[in-house]
Amino acid sequence: LATTKGIYNEFTQAVARVDGLIRQHNIACEPQEAGYLKVAHNAKALVTLQNAAKYIQQHLADDQDSGAEFINSGDFRAQYLDHHQAYGALRLKDGFGLNPLKLLLGYKDMVHAQGVTISEQSCVLEWIEEGAKHRLMTSNGELIANKVVMAGNAYTPKRFNQRIDDKFLPILSNVIVTEPLTAQELAQAGLHTHQVTMDTRILKYYYRLLPDNRLLFGGRGAVWGKDAANPVYGERLKMALNKCFPSLSSKAIAYNWTGWIAAAMDDMPHVYSKGGVGYSLGYCGAGVSFSSQAAYRLAQSIAGETLPNLPLYQQPLPTFPFTQARRLGQWGYYHYGWLKDRFG
Numbered sequence: 001l002a003t004t005k006g007i008y009n010e011f012t013q014a015v016a017r018v019d020g021l022i023r024q025h026n027i028a029c030e031p032q033e034a035g036y037l038k039v040a041h042n043a044k045a046l047v048t049l050q051n052a053a054k055y056i057q058q059h060l061a062d063d064q065d066s067g068a069e070f071i072n073s074g075d076f077r078a079q080y081l082d083h084h085q086a087y088g089a090l091r092l093k094d095g096f097g098l099n100p101l102k103l104l105l106g107y108k109d110m111v112h113a114q115g116v117t118i119s120e121q122s123c124v125l126e127w128i129e130e131g132a133k134h135r136l137m138t139s140n141g142e143l144i145a146n147k148v149v150m151a152g153n154a155y156t157p158k159r160f161n162q163r164i165d166d167k168f169l170p171i172l173s174n175v176i177v178t179e180p181l182t183a184q185e186l187a188q189a190g191l192h193t194h195q196v197t198m199d200t201r202i203l204k205y206y207y208r209l210l211p212d213n214r215l216l217f218g219g220r221g222a223v224w225g226k227d228a229a230n231p232v233y234g235e236r237l238k239m240a241l242n243k244c245f246p247s248l249s250s251k252a253i254a255y256n257w258t259g260w261i262a263a264a265m266d267d268m269p270h271v272y273s274k275g276g277v278g279y280s281l282g283y284c285g286a287g288v289s290f291s292s293q294a295a296y297r298l299a300q301s302i303a304g305e306t307l308p309n310l311p312l313y314q315q316p317l318p319t320f321p322f323t324q325a326r327r328l329g330q331w332g333y334y335h336y337g338w339l340k341d342r343f344g
């Protein structure tokens with residue numbers, strides 16, 4: 001229970017930290033109404049969510065205003081989303097949507113204001129360790145560092161440093177965004193909220209209404225990077241969107257893009273530093289808030305402070321087995337997930 005509470009608190013603090021930074025530094029990143037809805041996609045998942053809501057309220061939440069609540073199917077469809085595949089939902093009260101690029105630009109302004117130099121377009125291509133010093137080579141020049149933090153997440157080159165090589169799996173996530181919905185279309189589809197939403201499938205879908213009432217809908221992309229731009233993946237997402245909200249079937253898609261997320265073998269980010277080298281990696285597609293908490297903890301660790309005794313902070317990333325065959329493994333897992341989500 002102590003470990004569960006510790007991890008829960010870190011993720012709660014992460015959301016509060018981002019919220020605090022936005023307010024303190026007036027970051028114009030379009031924060032939306034609070035609430036993170038987790039939608040049960042079948043009856044079994046509904047029971048799990050019901051139990052989870054109870055557990056959070058009994059053991060983890062500070063008071064009635066924080067933590068989670070369970071929402072039954074009728075209330076969910078009437079007050080939140082008229083989702084045709086929802087059996088009910090769990091609502092975490094603190095999560096919220098924002099524009100992540102605008103948040104990043106806000107962070108950049110904060111760092112600049114502290115007098116820190118940022119060198120863009122300068123990917124570290126090679127890293128040579130010379131005793132306690134680190135020689136970092138970029139296409140624009142090289143530098144010698146006393147301490148190094150690896151924060152490239154899923155975009156880190158495949159072979160980069162033995163501390164993280166083969167310890168994360170980059171996975172493509174795909175997002176589609178509709179044209180803006182009119183008031184009539186919103187009412188017809190029963191979209192009553194801008195809260196962020198995710199379902200309980202193994203192959204999850206995530207969605208939310210953007211501030212201009214476009215519907216963003218995301219899920220897994222291609223297994224192999226060479227197939228990333230194949231339109232079939234966006235089309236599959238549109239079919240999934242139509243099943244959730246049938247009245248939007250004829251609504252056009254305005255944008256379709258993909259990006260890499262980093263999965264960790266044990267499904268959990270790891271923030272680790274030793275001997276002047278640190279990393280934070282493996283947010284498994286949920287790092288917009290946790291990366292700020294991770295950065296805070298990593299800075300504490302590099303400054304010699306003791307971090308909470310949690311697996312997030314005390315254990316290095318585990319290695320993926322059979323790394324040569326990992327894409328085939330992912331392909332197999334997607335097929336298993338597809339079957340389980342339909343019949344499991």
Ligand SMILES: Cc1cc2nc3c(=O)[nH]c(=O)nc-3n(C[C@H](O)[C@H](O)[C@H](O)COP(=O)(O)OP(=O)(O)OC[C@H]3O[C@@H](n4cnc5c(N)ncnc54)[C@H](O)[C@@H]3O)c2cc1C
Binds near residue numbers: 125174218257259289
């Ligand atoms: C389609 C999609 C949807 C997502 N949806 C959500 C969501 O709803 N909620 C959520 O919380 N998270 C979501 N995520 C995940 C989220 O974007 C990441 O967890 C988050 O961006 C991680 O932040 P980061 O700063 O660690 O890494 P990133 O934002 O990935 O940034 C890493 C940076 O490091 C740079 N880099 C890499 N290697 C090097 C090198 N060798 N030298 C120099 N620079 C290097 C890269 O160019 C990049 O700029 C989504 C991701 C994708 C792709």
